Amino acid sequence: MKTVLILGATSEVALALADQLAAKSINLILAARQVEKLNPVKADLTIRFGVTVTVVAFDAANMNSHADFYQHLDPKPDAAICVFGFLGDHDKAKVNWDECATILTANYVGAVSILNVIANDFESRKAGVIVGISSVAGERGRQSNYFYGSAKAGFTAYLSGLRNRLVKSAVHVVTVKPGFIRTKMIEGIATPGLLTAKPEQVASSVIKAMVAKRNVIYVLPAWRWIMLVIRCIPEFIFKKLRL
């Protein structure tokens, strides 16, 4: 990997990825909506590691702009990590379509739109790695977050299909299903310490998975077993649980 594109680069997981990739002398294209926030990051990584960092405006929700956005990247990345996502306000989304649509777009539709463009390029170049940060929330719909969860479920299925399509073109696709991450997204929500990963942990697991060509990773191993149990609960019981 010489150049990695990070989509949604202002999140804490994305910043940790940028730090760790730059430390491995990998050049970065950092894409985010509030692009001016990334100038200090660009300066820092350039000074510390001597890598080339390009900062580009990118709006996941503006699907019409995606082809153009990718067209203008020069050089093109060897790997793309799709980090953006949006937890949203679930209760508000029940009654407010805009909030609901924002959740669906930020976690699914927008990701599909940009990764379609990238997948076509990687396929024609017969090389590349695509990483999608999905979620354990996508494994089973729960009453407390099924908008977010269903979007992530869609995203997980998309990544699985993409992996299936691109394997013959030597393009690898990694699905990441982190559990809780200690970031602003869950500030104020009490989460169990053992099940909550630091952004730096997520980043190093992602980079390892990219190098080792892993297909689906959970950052903290406990989540694999927890989700196995959750998937095994019969629906007639699951539907009565308060989750």
Added chain:
Amino acid sequence: MASDFITNWNNYPREKAKVSSPVFAHDFDTTLADNSAFIVRGNGRCYGDASLGASVVSSLKFNRILNFDAVHGIITCQSGLLLSDVLELTMPKGWFLPVTPGTRFITVGGAVASDVHGKNHHKDGSFSQHVIALKILTPAGAIIHCSATENSEYFWFTCGGMGLTGIILEVTFSLKKIETGFIKQVQIKANGLDEVLDLFEQYSHYTYSVAWIDCLKTGSNFGRSILMVGEHATVPDLNGGRQQPKKSITLSVPFNFPSFVLNGLSVKAFNAVYYGKNYKREMHGITSYEKFFYPLDAILHWNRIYGSRGFVQYQFVIPKQVGKVGIRDILTRISEKGWGSFLAVLKLFGTQQGPISFNMEGYTLALDIPINSKLFSFLDELDLMIKEYGGRIYLTKDARMKAEIFHSTYPNAASFTTFLNKIDPEKKIVSSLSTRLEIK
């Protein structure tokens, strides 16, 4: 925001606080817009309540390097950057910190807010003397740039201002040119207090100087010490050896020691071994910068040897004219108690510029004492002695001083509080220290 119990390096006091960790400069605007009062906290290496409060804003994720001029040795960074990160970048390029305290695990913002000093204070002053510019978000929500010449009142009350003047966003400071990562060190054994105080004068041409003093020794050896002085080694000093030391090994203290571990006997034994190893009166050697400046950084969590009750690091300075009498007087009182301190560190300061900074021309002594039920009333007595001698106590190390002592020993305390009232009438930035000392 998550609520946690937090404490600083000395494990006292322990306070419940809401903690947030901004990543972008913009996040601090939100912090200010929120109505609750807060204090910014760096890496929690102070010894007291300076960075504690009901609401704490951690600067640790606000740690980007914004510019580094490797030709002139000038760096600009966000305030949460650790000095260890600065060194990692600048050492290989031949630049060292202009002033460093005894740990490199503090933030640059903390270095400014505490106006930290190091072993070179008599030559190079404190950290603020090397700060070229500060960018501060004021309690009123404005961004101001300040330096010794621009908005200088703001600048000088921020240096040593314990984080109470606003959120320090960015710091530009100058570095010191060095040739190697080694120090040419001389250790001189002194058999008594007067001798070591004279040695400071005699060796004052050295850039770095500090003495370790055995507080428990009584009689004719009272105040026996080792004065350590040093200079940055040049390439010829190393006789063709490597110019940067290898990464040193760090050990860790895994848990709080039970309180019986530290007693008069064990400390005496430690000190005996420490002084015993200096078998000659004067020893010359080359040592790595890490061993010279940061001997304790090699043992992570060394604070845990003092147990869960924590300890106090009592650091004061008294004017040079009364130094000999004063240090003897105060040290006698402390050694009578026999409460034990591995680390009694003595140093002669040079003159000071900043109005609210701790340093003044005189002798400073710092010692660690584990907390016990009679300690605070004893320290109150010591405070009065220090006040009598015209000295004062380092706020960064303070967890228990009475407000009256602060206001009567810091000559610019009144103008400092007036300034703070003017810039922060709504008291948005408040720490446990500022409340305890009635600063805000």
